[in-house]
Amino acid sequence: MSQQQLRPLAAGSSFESPLLIDSDEDQAVSKVTPRNRQRTLKTKAEINSSQGLKFNTYAPGTLVGETDREDSDEDIRGPIRRMRARPLDVDFSPSTLAAESPTPRLYRQKSSLPISPGSRSLLSQTSTSPTKSKRQPSSELDGSPSKRYQPSDRPATIVTVSNTNEHTKTTTPNKALAYIPAHAYIEISDDDSSDENDKGDYDGEGYRRSSLDTEVEGRNGQTRIQNRTPAQDNYWALSSDTEAEDQDERRQTSSMPVLQHKRRAIHDKQRSSPIGGNLDEEVLKHRIQTKATPWIRKLAGAMFNRTLGAAEAEDLDDNDKKAVISITSDVAIVRKAAWDSTSKTNEVSFEEEQIWYESATGRTGFPSVEIDYVRYCPGDFCIVRPSENTEASEQGDPWFARIISIFEEEDGEPSCHMQWLVHGSSTILGETAGPHELFLLYQCDNNPATCIAGKIQVDLPGDERQDFVTGAIETRYNAGEYFCRFVFDDNKETFTHAPSLHDPLPKGVIQGKDCYCCLKIQEVKHFNRRTIIGNISKHGSITGYEYLGVTYHVHDFVYIVSKEAGPYVIGQILAFKVSNYLEYSASPKLLRDMADIRVTVKVLERYHDKDKKWWKVVTKNIPRNIRDNRRLYLTKKEIQVSADLIEGRCQVRHPNDIDNLDTYKDQNDTFWIKDQVSQFAETNEFDPLHANELMYCEDTKAEIADRESKLKDFLASTQALPALELCAGCGGLCLGLGQSGAIKTKWAVEFAPAAARTFKSNFPDVQVYNEDGSKCLARAIRESQGIVRQGEKDIAGRPVSPMPKRGQVGVICGGFPCPGYTGANQRPLADDVKNTLITMVLSYVDFYRPNYVLLENVRGILTHRLGAIQKGNHKVEGGIERGTLKFILRALTSMGYACQFTVLQTGEFSVPQSRQRVFFWAAFRGNDLPKYPQATSIWAGACPVSWHRDRTTGVAPHREVTVGDATTDLPAFDWENPHNIRSQTGEQRRDREARSKTIIQLPIVRGKDYVGVDKQDYAYPPLTEYQRVLRRGVPADRLMNHVTHNFFDNPPATGRLRQAISEQVCNIEMIPGADHRGLPRKLRHWGLSHRDSAAERHNYYPGRYGRLDYEGPFQTCMTNVFPNGKNGNVVHPTQHRILSIREQARAMGFPDSYVWDLEDVPVKLAFRMIGNAVPVVLASKLGEELLEARFQAWAKARL
Structure with a gap:
């Protein structure tokens, strides 16, 4: 490495001062820029002996000015950097620092400690409480940072820092002026207050440099300054890069640096950390290289701007561009591979006897058909031409289909009923899709048999020859061979489990004739239409109807969409009437018009609507009354509304009919009532409503009681799913999911020490790992292989606990860091290491294979581009459109998980703030995806329009919480x-x-x-x-x-x-x-x-x-x-x-x-x-939906 000689501004002294010099970054670990490089702390003697460079020395207290440079500040490091001084208990006196000593001495703080044989070492032991740099008072109201430091009584050593441009091989000194006391180490910080986007001072593993935790990359035979905890002899030492892998693992955790704070107090627990400095600030930078399992690394390929580390002992030998292409899709290659397996259709014939006849359509069914001497049967898969022009069609995307039935039309034309499939590249997965994976669609059609271009092999779940829940399946197919695991819904952009070969056919379905897809479509249509219960009387009245799986009877309490902005109107049904009832027969029938049913209801008002405004109550010292948004009162008002304005039932009970009012109100859609409007006109007073005056629908009452009984049995027979929470923070997600009863968090990984301690103090039964998630993942894999390392410690220096074993984790949940995705980040980085943490989270899923996965992040993740390039400090561009979203869905489906996502507005769930977040649900095969919760409170602000809504956007049972x-x-x-x-x-x-x-x-x-x-x-x-x-x-x-x-x-x-x-x-x-x-x-x-x-x-x-x-x-x-x-x-x-x-x-x-x-x-x-x-x-509402999904599956299995 070439170096430019530094120009001194003062005379030399009798001893050399330590000099901080740039060294080259190891490019094999992560992508770097000329700003992203290491610094090595060396003495003049070492430098002279190894580099042959000339350096000047300076007397204590001497100020050294700017070094010469021709470049602009922006060429090298942006804002001018400055140095700060903090005291150390290291003796840099001439008697202890020999200028020409070939081997630097080890300076101990208290006792004489041994050094590893063969290692060269330079010790700089810090004190436990770094002092703050003082500044001159400023005359500005906003407190702009001072440009000078207070003088000191202590002797000082001045150092000058230079930068080496790795690409041009030129050296340009920084503009730096520092006054360093003799017993001091130095820190370098930007004048800009934000360190988030500073790419300087990193080591090979991605950690930011500092003098409290100095670690120098030791690859290629170089040496490394390694931090040692008090338990590790209480000193730093240089060590060779040929150490064992366990020491390399320890370096990744023990080399966390110190963030330069302008004004803050350091608490005792932070000062006593073996890593040093304020770790809770350092974790914000998260410069540790992300580790991933082999399959996730292979999927990530070249999509991420940073190389991922291997979580297993063996590195991948196939993580190259060729391997990446083999599991992603190039549209042209997919198209060519499909059409190469086809032929032109010339002859079509039926070789066997008919098996069914449909008189209504005149169709005759056959067990098979022969096309161009190839026999096709129901259940076979084929490629279909989208047009009669063969040459033109082969220029476009192929159509894939499964033959459901084969028949001859009344006019003699051979035809097939087909269910369509789509290649992954035509779904939301796009270019990240695997080349051999198809997805079923709930879409089907009748087509002429002549449109079939060729037969293809498609394996479905249940095929004993294939493993459908690992990435291995993606490497076992040749051209014209495919597999299918999921049904894709293009409107919702969701993936659900496809039927298995071993799944029994629905009742009444005849193999080779009836279409399961058609039945599903009919079920959906029926579900979305109103069905009359019972008969229509001669006056047009009915006893009730069913809609969206809910039955409505007389005396039911229902939600009614208000014409004005606000929550639902709550009413009790008094009567139903069908318009134009003479057009309908007396048998149950589907209504053709949603407005055909008119419903008469008595209105119930909300008790708290009469309360005064909070501001007036507080400022005027008005007595504060309890405001219960579940309390109603009965009015005299009756209205008639169309059935299309009714959106669900609710429960309204008299207190005499409730065992425990608080427990009752803890349920969704429950209200209570004990008052009614006075019988006297022109009065605002209430009369008591007695329990026998409140009418209930007995059918609905019995239905609710039956559900409660079954739910009680379900809860008694099952247990909450054990969960591992990643990036746990202080536990908001854990707390909410636990409140629902669906999940019990047993393990949590959190990097920030203060958050981990807070989590542990509030959840003492949870095993909290205060470590980087990548290190925990690697340890879990080692432990599964029987490899246990002695003496491993977490960030705080405590012995680590074993990770959960495979098969113990039922749910993995977490909200991984969002700075790379959020719009609040005004300085996004294309190569931000935090953007790779999603690969770590998905690697946990790959290793543990839980039943369910729940991930949370900001809305920006849906549009975040992978592989983007940096365009200035405030902009990135290019990359894969919606790349992060595609990668998440691709990874989950590749591991056999059905998955879905949506945006939820926190304010719609009785939380008094606006916060839109994306939630991903994934369910392993054999488990049903949970639904997303419906809004419980109105929200005056922006609400996302999403497929999961059953209720009208902007309408909910309660007003917003304030x-x-x-x-x-x-x-x-x-x-x-x-x-x-x-x-x-x-x-x-x-x-x-x-x-x-x-x-x-x-x-x-x-x-x-x-x-x-x-x-x-x-x-x-x-x-x-x-x-x-x-x-x-x-x-x-x-x-x-x-x-x-x-x-x-x-x-x-x-x-x-x-x-x-x-x-x-x-x-x-x-x-x-x-x-x-x-x-x-x-x-x-x-x-x-x-x-x-x-x-x-x-x-x-x-x-x-x-x-x-x-x-x-x-x-x-x-x-x-x-x-x-x-x-x-x-x-x-x-x-x-x-x-x-x-x-x-x-x-x-x-x-x-x-x-x-x-x-x-x-x-x-x-x-x-x-x-x-x-x-x-x-989080609690999400957990309730998971519990409901498991309950419904349990109840279905008992039928």
């Missing part, structure tokens, strides 16, 4: 206004004195992590159903985590503050929707309000420092609650502060029993965990 519904039982408190910038006015003083009588005023104290009382009493009993559910099982004196961020406003230095967040928040107008634009001029942030700033182009950033409305939802929960950020609509509706942890947790549906230990976890990380979680209520 901020007031979620938080009004919590104690009130204000931040004390510091008045550092704007003096207190008389009006403010009087307002503070008045508020202090009912609202506690809490000061913001320097050095404290939060404002508030971590454990306290509730202010009120549960006031809403939402509060009741979240407070279940929590004592009235155990409210936890009702605290906020601590934004301490620094004292004035030059007349203005760098930070004035608390004072700005305290001055936001007490009006719903107010924001920073209403602040007094003296408190306005220049970057948010001045017309010469970028704010003018963005309408002055509405919503920053935004005050929430009690009658509206929370903003989408992000990973921070900074009021000055783009998600700054976080100011409390009626209090001078931002949202607390508990309020933010309630916005995500976390119960109050879920607690963050603030002595262990910083407030900042608690908010991050909440923002990254899956809403608990939505």
